[in-house]
Amino acid sequence: MGLINFALTIMGYTLIGIGAFCQVVAGIGMNRFPNFFVRLHAATIAAIGGSFTPIIGCSLLALSFEELGAIRFFLAGGGFVAAVFLLVLAAVGSHLLAKAAYFSKATVLQPKAVDVLEEDVRIGEVHE
Amino acid sequence: MIDAKTYLFMVTYIAIFANIVISLYGIFVRPNIIKKIIALSIFGDCTLIYAILIGFRKIEPYPTIPIMTAQQPSQEYIKEFVSTAVDPLPPALVLTGVVIGLAVMLFLVFLALQVYRVFGTLDIRKIVRMRG
Amino acid sequence: MNELYELTPYLVLAISALASTVAVYLAIIEKDLIKAVLYSAIQSTFYALIFYLLMVPDIVLVYIPVSVGLLPAIIIVAIKKTERYEDVAGIPKSSSITILSLVVAFTFIAGYLLVLSHAITLDVFPSADARVLAKWFLNTTLWWNKMFSAMSPEAVTAIVWDYRGLDTYFETSVMYLAIIGALALARYFEIPKKEYREEVMGMSIIGKTATRIVVPMILVVAISIALHGHLTPGGGFQGGVTAAVTVSLLIFIFSTYFAIRFFKINTAILLRIAGLIGIALSAVITAIIAFSTGQQAYIFQNQPKVIAQIGLPYEVGGNLISGTLFLFNVFEFLAVFMGFAILFLLLSIPEEVIREVIRGEME
């Protein structure tokens, strides 16, 4: 096993481990946080830390996986494409959902400390 | 004879059978047409999974997909492929079944919308009473 | 005795099946239809994992778009146009107990049948051996003898469009009939003529920008799934339903009036008919060539057979194209994509327009 392969393997396992940790943290947060807008925070950890990172890690691991032959580049490329889609779409999806949930009042805002958006809407800077 | 893998596989089999029973209850007892459509789609999915379960093979360590990765396979490669790949016939039947199931569901949804526009309700009991 | 780590796929299989049972139970007894749809989406994602672990990637590629994407979308549209809550006035309160007793009874029956099948055949259910027919298909899908082969490394696409091509042809026509039925129900409805205005219509600017970037990427992925259908998992059906997401994204994120710049209903119907004619022509293309040169041929013939020596080339310039399978995949992609585009455009017609039309018909 060459040095580059060894480095790729170690990096792959490390990223997958970070992803596992982030998933568990996000799962706990999803269950313990009080309302929807706080849970968005857990969702970002689940999407970026918990999914984007380990998919990249799997791609790196696949690149170093010489038993598969030339087809391992297919696996690595597919993993990178999936990661890019996830990076773009997870954030946008959360944004659309949060905006719709706020303006349609489909979810409760309690407990809240401060709601700046409400004041902006009242002044007229933001409108929906 | 029955090892841990077979036991876990039987758990899957029985859980999906439970899904069939629950969705049949939904189709027959629940009054709303949209709820009936949801239950019908779940029932269709369960039957498709049964079709796939028939084609599965328990091979050590795990079976492979019915797709070759070599463009010009040798005799030995084909022999190994045949001895490890799952049955390709159920996927071929299920593949068209999924798409046609979706088209039929769409037609049912269009019918339900038309029923709502004409009768003003989706409750099957009220629609039956309105006849005449 | 197996090593413990070899059990992982089977363990995940069992866990996802049990989780899907919980989701199905809640989806059926839920009074709020929107929540019922979401619970059935959870069930669908778990079923996708089950299909994946049963090693049938073709089904996963077609099942995820259909059951996670298109079906919830359509039912959500239907709920938005009709009523959200189910009226459960007449149903007895003990319905959950009824379900549980039914489930227990029938599960015992299923377990009994399973044990009976083990006892009769003296073999455990996921058998280690495959059926003779399956072995035949797997053996001949890419073989040195072109007489019996489909010359495609993917056995599923070979069965769908070569070995059992006539079945698939009639199943495609069933789907065509369902779409014709929907078109007939919506025969007098037209999309109102309005200009698309960027600042008033659609969702927020972030969503629009991201969708503008992503839609071409989705189309590229869909086309690559469709065109590589004879080499990798995928094919016409899978590519078509993946591409149908672009139409739904354009309608939901921008508006119908933006989407009909690209997909007018009549154009979509024309392209769909072109796809279906293409499928029919690909089915008889070897027969046409054979009759024009005075030979014999079968319908749905791909490679040369014993008494019919005409066949399409299975590779062009060193690239495997598997004869007619490539053509079938391209035309099926067009037909499925445009069929779902038509249905989405019909679903997005505003309800006031439809009600006026129906009032006019009744008077």
Place this chain on the structure above:
Amino acid sequence: MTVEYYLTFFIPFYLISIIMYVIRALKGPTIPDTVLSIDCLGYALATLLVIFSVYLRSPLIIACAIVLTLWIYALDVYMSKYLEKRELGE
């Protein structure tokens, strides 16, 4: 067998988090909570699909993960369109 051996250490964590997302999705008091949990569930499942495609040594099945990420986004879009007050086509 080394890859299977090491990946088995990580897979239970993903399973635990998936079960936690399912609990929140089934419990979620309002609809946006449920949709958000289904999002996270979908992303965790996509990760699990990629990991299993390395685990089972079948590189061709990676395309499923790409399609899953696309459609989870589509579910978001549908639900936020439902929650908005405007007509569907606009």
